[in-house]
Amino acid sequence: AQSVTQLDSQVPVFEEAPVELRCNYSSSVSVYLFWYVQYPNQGLQLLLKYLSGSTLVKGINGFEAEFNKSQTSFHLRKPSVHISDTAEYFCAVSDAEEYGNKLVFGAGTILRVKS
């Protein structure tokens, strides 16, 4: 079964600084990868996804992620964060060879942007 590891439970960063949130998944089989953001008391919103093609994926709000198959990683990056980026970020994976888009989530990383 798939599993997802988000290496940092919390990441504090100053406003306008770059940030990277790390995500590793367990299996080297064909996968689909996702990053979701969750603001307080809200549901999950899709930031970006990798299904196939270019390994560098651009998403909403200036975020991007790079799929690295050899390292089974899908790290999320933003070159300059804003206060409004403070939220919890979840990495998720689904097995592309298994019927149904069953998402397996990581435990989440809380991004705290300080002024």
Next chain:
Amino acid sequence: DAMVIQNPRYQVTQFGKPVTLSCSQTLNHNVMYWYQQKSSQAPKLLFHYYDKDFNNEADTPDNFQSRRPNTSFCFLDIRSPGLGDAAMYLCATSRGVWGEQFFGPGTRLTVL
């Protein structure tokens, strides 16, 4: 705006007292999902409906049931809530099993 709505947003129940959580959608998506998210943990899929076909995850406790009376609505029934069932319950929908999943705001369940 098309959306996924969950009611109530906060639910308090007593140990062993049945509770029902509600999800509705205006997206006309044919797949609906229920996830359980315990404090500081990842969301975990409980089950999903593909149209009227119910798909239970192997490790979902029997205490959890679901109903989907029509395309728009899906209910999560917890027959005898225990303290360990306190969590955020997230509903999601997608167009087809490979479509993007759209999440509702969640219902936070407290068990006293």
